Amino acid sequence: MNKPQGFASSVASYPNRGKWGDSRWRGNCSGHIIKDALGSYFDWSNPEALFVDPSEGSGTSGDVARELGVNYKGLDLHSGFNLLRDDLLESVGRPAEMIFWHPPYHSMIEYSKNVWGNGQAHPDDLSNCQSVGEFIEKSQLALMNIYDALSHQGRATYCVLIGNMRKSGEFYDLTGMLQRVAPGKLRDIIIKQQHNCVSDSRRYGGASFARIAHETLLVFERDRRILCAIDFAFQVEQRLANAQRMTWRSALKRVTRPGEKVHLQDLYARLSGYAKRVATNQNFEAKIRQVVRRFEEDFTPLGKGVYERVAA
Numbered sequence: 001m002n003k004p005q006g007f008a009s010s011v012a013s014y015p016n017r018g019k020w021g022d023s024r025w026r027g028n029c030s031g032h033i034i035k036d037a038l039g040s041y042f043d044w045s046n047p048e049a050l051f052v053d054p055s056e057g058s059g060t061s062g063d064v065a066r067e068l069g070v071n072y073k074g075l076d077l078h079s080g081f082n083l084l085r086d087d088l089l090e091s092v093g094r095p096a097e098m099i100f101w102h103p104p105y106h107s108m109i110e111y112s113k114n115v116w117g118n119g120q121a122h123p124d125d126l127s128n129c130q131s132v133g134e135f136i137e138k139s140q141l142a143l144m145n146i147y148d149a150l151s152h153q154g155r156a157t158y159c160v161l162i163g164n165m166r167k168s169g170e171f172y173d174l175t176g177m178l179q180r181v182a183p184g185k186l187r188d189i190i191i192k193q194q195h196n197c198v199s200d201s202r203r204y205g206g207a208s209f210a211r212i213a214h215e216t217l218l219v220f221e222r223d224r225r226i227l228c229a230i231d232f233a234f235q236v237e238q239r240l241a242n243a244q245r246m247t248w249r250s251a252l253k254r255v256t257r258p259g260e261k262v263h264l265q266d267l268y269a270r271l272s273g274y275a276k277r278v279a280t281n282q283n284f285e286a287k288i289r290q291v292v293r294r295f296e297e298d299f300t301p302l303g304k305g306v307y308e309r310v311a312a
């Protein structure tokens, strides 16, 4: 195996996409980023180590892997593998040391309809989602499948190359949305400058937004505390519950002054407008009681429903 150098920094730029894959395949990526990712995250000490791409498109990953002498397995919806329905680990046959995933950027390029299909969109084609919400939900399912196909040895890693989208004047942070639902421990974030994309030829002079000119490589490694992807789903729920508690805590601090003595009834009154807008909080008074009791460092109980907002 010929180990490449890997990323020199967290910013990458490849003006020339290189010889790998098919440059005529719309939405193909540069083999340089795959080569750098392998150089940085692949287990080069293990001659059996396996590299997998579950949506290989024109085969860029395979070309890079062959050149470097890396064991490789590539799949795609166009050749019968469906990341939303088929188990990746089972389809590959053994766990992977590294997985590279370059999904469609929502509906920017419709693959089964316009790139490899017969003009009819495949129902499980990730570029055929009817909304951004549907795309993120299905992508999370795909990411769980990917996570569960990683080896339990060493620092098994998966990378997701994704770009953001502007459609009908709206900006969609697909990168941030995917990052929030991706299982594993974040290992790196690489910003890749985009060259020669279709939008380069459009005129943006005087526009009140910046032309999207980068993609992001999100790099996650297996987290030993997350046994499988389902385990992670529960952690996300927990994170959301914590975030909600923190929001109530901040809101309570926002409506009280340091040193102020305040009765629970006043707190209910001050926050009832906010609570009505937060549809998930059926019983906001109970929520307020729970939060002031939980954060004694902010609210000292004085008895009979009165609390003193700590001065710090």
Ligand SMILES: C[S@@+](CC[C@H](N)C(=O)[O-])C[C@H]1O[C@@H](n2cnc3c(N)ncnc32)[C@H](O)[C@@H]1O
Pocket (backbone or CB within 6 Å): 021, 022, 025, 027, 028, 029, 030, 054, 055, 056, 057, 058, 059, 060, 061, 075, 076, 077, 078, 081, 082, 083, 084, 102, 103, 104, 105, 111, 112, 124, 125, 126, 127
């Ligand atoms: C951005 S392209 C990948 C391009 C590739 N990196 C290259 O350089 O040629 C996204 C790929 O995702 C595939 N895809 C879409 N939905 C899929 C699914 N459910 N399962 C597996 N692959 C899927 C598409 O067929 C397409 O080839």
